[in-house]
Amino acid sequence: MSGVRGWCPGALRPMESGDGWITRIRPHGGRLSPSQAAGIANAARDHGNGLIDLTGRANLQIRGVTPDSHAPLIEALRALDLIDADIEAEQRRNIIVTPFADPETDGLAAKLEAALTASALPLPAKFGFAVDTGPAPVLWDIPADIRLERGADGRLILRADGCPHGAPCHSAAEALTLAGWFLAAGGAPEGRGRMAGLIARGTPPADAILTPAPALPTPVPGPVPQGMLVGLEFGQIEAEILAALAALGPLRMTPWRMLLIEGAGRVPALPGLIAEPDDPRLRLRSCTGAPGCRHAHAPTRALARQLAPHLPKGRVLHVSGCAKGCGWPRAADLTLTATPEGFDLIRGGCASDIPQPRGLPPARLPEVL
Ligand code: SF4
DSSP states (O other): OOOOOSOOOOSSSOEEETTEEEEEEOOGGGEEOHHHHHHHHHHHHHHSOSEEEEOTTSOEEEEEEOTTTHHHHHHHHHHTTOOOSSHHHHHHOOEEEOTTOOHHHHHHHHHHHHHHHHOOOOOOTTOOEEEEOSSSOOOTTSOOSEEEEEBTTSOEEEEETTOSSBEEOOOTHHHHHHHHHHHHTTSSGGGOOOHHHHHHHSOOOTTOOBOBOOOOOOOOSEEETTEEEEEEGGGEEEHHHHHHHHTTOOEEEOSSSEEEEETOSOOOOOTTEEOOTTOGGGGEEEOOOTTTSTTOSSOOHHHHHHHGGGSOTTOOEEEESSTTOTTOOSOEEEEEEEETTEEEEEEEEOTTSOOSSOOBOGGGHHHHO
């Protein structure tokens, strides 16, 4: 099948970054068994630089992979059942699953994965699905074109992104029918387009009459009925720490830079883990910076850590090694972009937006914040 247009990085098609190749893993159903998580930790140590990102779509990325280490890495991940048959299947399997999944949710996610893997629908590269059928929707602000959710009466509904109502749903296969409707209705001319754009231009899909259940706010680190949610500083975890978490139980991925450790009652204090909901490090964003990235004009993460206590309550701080802004490609309350002359400050913008003031020395930054 070659109908999928554009591309997204994956495991089979890594992406180049300042510190080597990034190899992205899509855990099946958004969950890793303890042996899979421990295997990823080993693979990241053996074939990458030992750093693993948790992405905004609840995927993992092994960093620092090289042209020589990529093939053995893929073999190690294949043995853990984490590699798809080919690049197209990997790209189509773009599903995010609520970490608060019940057995019905797990079953729906598995059936949707199987249907998408077998499908020949020429969906755009970034076209994605959300299985958000836990006790209440939590993925409301995470991009997804087709959403399986609970209706206000607890029934399963299928909702096109951008449409306030969903249709009654009886099986995961109906999500593919809706994806087929999207294509037939002209949602992806020239292979590009998103569901919300199509809905904004015209008629909603048939039977979209049911109201979704009220959404819950984004969770914070701490105990939850399924176990313990733990935050990751900068959305990243070292292989040793991932191995330590794997020993505590199965892991559920989240899109909020947190992992859910199933069945855990407590988590030991480990470097880079955030256990408290009011920890200011939850509001830090930063790329690799120097010396890991050759494009960086300064170290970023140590500086962000130093500035965390000075960060006004509720504000998000992004420290970027250059104007590319890989660590947070959106606006933040405060962005510090490193330049050869010092740090530029951008308020309410991205790393490449117009700064005021420019060229600040690191020593002045606490006072400026
Ligand atoms: S923002 Fe610049 S310095 Fe940071 S990782 Fe991207 S390219 Fe490197």
